[in-house]
Amino acid sequence: MDITLPASHLSGHTIAPSSKSALHRALICASLSDTPTKIRAVGTLCEDVLATIDCLRLLGCEILVENSEALGNKKTFCLSVSPIVADKKEAILDCKDSGATLRFLLPVACALYERVTVKGSDSLAKRPIRHLIDTLAANGVVFESQTLPIKTSSILESFEFRIEGNISSQYVSGLMYTLFAKRHIGSNAHESLEIVSGISSRSYLDMTCEMFDPFGIKATVEQNRVVLSYGKFVSPGLVKAEGCWSSAGIWFAASLLGNDITVEGLNPRSLQPDKNIASLANKIASASDKISIECDDIIDAIPVLAVFAGCRGNAPVEFVRTERLATKESNRIKQIGLLLAKLGIEYKIGEDTFTVYPANDAHTPKQAVIDCANDHRIVMAASLASCAPRFVKQNTLFILRGADCVAKSYPDFFEDIAAMRVAGA
Numbered sequence: 001m002d003i004t005l006p007a008s009h010l011s012g013h014t015i016a017p018s019s020k021s022a023l024h025r026a027l028i029c030a031s032l033s034d035t036p037t038k039i040r041a042v043g044t045l046c047e048d049v050l051a052t053i054d055c056l057r058l059l060g061c062e063i064l065v066e067n068s069e070a071l072g073n074k075k076t077f078c079l080s081v082s083p084i085v086a087d088k089k090e091a092i093l094d095c096k097d098s099g100a101t102l103r104f105l106l107p108v109a110c111a112l113y114e115r116v117t118v119k120g121s122d123s124l125a126k127r128p129i130r131h132l133i134d135t136l137a138a139n140g141v142v143f144e145s146q147t148l149p150i151k152t153s154s155i156l157e158s159f160e161f162r163i164e165g166n167i168s169s170q171y172v173s174g175l176m177y178t179l180f181a182k183r184h185i186g187s188n189a190h191e192s193l194e195i196v197s198g199i200s201s202r203s204y205l206d207m208t209c210e211m212f213d214p215f216g217i218k219a220t221v222e223q224n225r226v227v228l229s230y231g232k233f234v235s236p237g238l239v240k241a242e243g244c245w246s247s248a249g250i251w252f253a254a255s256l257l258g259n260d261i262t263v264e265g266l267n268p269r270s271l272q273p274d275k276n277i278a279s280l281a282n283k284i285a286s287a288s289d290k291i292s293i294e295c296d297d298i299i300d301a302i303p304v305l306a307v308f309a310g311c312r313g314n315a316p317v318e319f320v321r322t323e324r325l326a327t328k329e330s331n332r333i334k335q336i337g338l339l340l341a342k343l344g345i346e347y348k349i350g351e352d353t354f355t356v357y358p359a360n361d362a363h364t365p366k367q368a369v370i371d372c373a374n375d376h377r378i379v380m381a382a383s384l385a386s387c388a389p390r391f392v393k394q395n396t397l398f399i400l401r402g403a404d405c406v407a408k409s410y411p412d413f414f415e416d417i418a419a420m421r422v423a424g425a
Contacts, residue, residue: 017043310345
């Protein structure tokens, strides 16, 4: 679906939707717990979380979605999650376009079922998974196919995992859940989890450890090993999913572009790495000389920050350690460059770097047709430009091709923009 977005000043407030990262983790912990758990959340369920819900159901978990009372301009809902009962020999899962669902649940499924088939979108098929498959194969899983659709013909025989952590922290989190799948089915096999080659996006692994706490398990990463306290997950009865700093990041950036936006429902002590978007945007806006920003822990925030750097920055901004951008929903290095070019913003791609230069108002287009490349982060970055003063002054018309992919993480995104545009008219 295409969205036509006239450049406009925004004014108003919104409530951050629940973090999809928190919801993935809460759902999986609840599914491997001893008794049912309720999970409270805000906003519309995004496509990635729906993929995890569907896959957990196919693994033998009963999940009911109950609507609750409205909270300001947002819906709320409660997920009622009963523990997995693996009463079949085969599981067939469709992860849709969700990398987290694939990396979290492939190893869990291999611990519970003799035969597993995992499907997904063409885009998901291009994303890294080989190192996780190699680790599972080293522990007894026989893979008939190692690319989507992935097919296995034997269950996990051992739980002594060794995984490279510098590709994706989701590999490590997935194996942590798998140790509890082992405990859930009562296996007495020895377990261990060793991380080699460092950890990318360490904050997301810290979020996994944090989610274990309400389920009665202490989890830590000590040097290169994950240490888990003894015992199974015990349901806390109720878990509240915190607000999403990643989704809210665009509103903080928009505020620094001169829009009047307030956001509620965020935890200031959150471990979510995108909590740093506001401070990084401030750093960009106040810099008088070239600055560098390390990308590894905030990889999803880079599209928005790159557009912000072009629209608000006074000096070049060099993003470093950008290599992983190429393996997200799209090749984001390429797509950010195409987006900036459409916006009349200069950039330079280097070896594992991406530099954005302050925009020249003379190059501001009257119309920008953006191919969103089936990438929700590109949608948000393009939308940020639509409320930048230089585009509002030019009355630029933005046409976002395939903008409905924003539902992957933030289904209410364009509703929130429309509400704030009306308020600021």
